[in-house]
Amino acid sequence: DAGVTQSPTHLIKTRGQQVTLRCSPISGHKSVSWYQQVLGQGPQFIFQYYEKEERGRGNFPDRFSARQFPNYSSELNVNALLLGDSALYLCASSLAQGGYQPQHFGDGTRLSIL
Amino acid sequence: GENVEQHPSTLSVQEGDSAVIKCTYSDSASNYFPWYKQELGKRPQLIIDIRSNVGEKKDQRIAVTLNKTAKHFSLHITETQPEDSAVYFCAAMGGGNQFYFGTGTSLTVIP
Numbered sequence: 598d599a600g601v602t603q604s605p606t607h608l609i610k611t612r613g614q615q616v617t618l619r620c621s622p623i624s625g626h627k628s629v630s631w632y633q634q635v636l637g638q639g640p641q642f643i644f645q646y647y648e649k650e651e652r653g654r655g656n657f658p659d660r661f662s663a664r665q666f667p668n669y670s671s672e673l674n675v676n677a678l679l680l681g682d683s684a685l686y687l688c689a690s691s692l693a694q695g696g697y698q699p700q701h702f703g704d705g706t707r708l709s710i711l
Numbered sequence: 712g713e714n715v716e717q718h719p720s721t722l723s724v725q726e727g728d729s730a731v732i733k734c735t736y737s738d739s740a741s742n743y744f745p746w747y748k749q750e751l752g753k754r755p756q757l758i759i760d761i762r763s764n765v766g767e768k769k770d771q772r773i774a775v776t777l778n779k780t781a782k783h784f785s786l787h788i789t790e791t792q793p794e795d796s797a798v799y800f801c802a803a804m805g806g807g808n809q810f811y812f813g814t815g816t817s818l819t820v821i822p
Contacts, residue, residue, distance in 0.1 A: 638814055639814050639815050640812045642809050656712075697743045699760055702755045704753070
């Protein structure tokens with residue numbers, strides 16, 4: 598079975614632009630979470646979606662938004678990009694929300710802001 | 712919200728020795744604690760996890776212990792090998808079903 602897949606793998610944008618990152622969960626997984634990982638730090642929680650509804654939101658500005666589609670894939674959108682948005686964006690999927698649900702990560706999208 | 716602290720930030724051990732990484736958490740409602748290994752340029756990989764109703768769990772050379780009263784949990788790697796070299800992250804799932812990660816420990820196993 599394919600693992601969590603993310604696209605694109607790398608992306609270069611300039612300040613003020615908008616970006617959309619995509620994630621396909623493991624088959625059968627209904628929950629998708631997004632994380633931002635700055636170099637040298639642990640992943641920071643951005644969003645969790647389960648059954649197409651937002652179930653959790655981390656401490657990120659409204660410039661960050663996401664959605665989940667009927668096939669459980671997900672998109673993360675970031676508007677008005679800042680230099681500080683440069684990071685590895687990780688998507689993780691799990692079977693369901695809550696409980697003892699291990700999260701499985703994709704390879705991430707490396708976003709560079711110039 | 713939850714706050715997870717992880718120590719040490721870097722750790723070097725001789726091949727065959729043991730390595731111990733410690734994490735503390737703040738939210739008493741946290742009930743699930745996974746550990747991830749991240750090699751350079753790769754995705755975090757789940758290596759072991761523990762639930763709040765269990766004190767210890769072992770999988771071959773890797774073990775995790777949890778002290779709910781003290782709100783701390785630890786990763787133990789025995790008989791370390793060069794391929795164990797990576798960054799290790801602890802995490803805690805808080806009351807809001809959100810995962811909070813530690814800042815990572817860079818482990819180097821010296822052959």
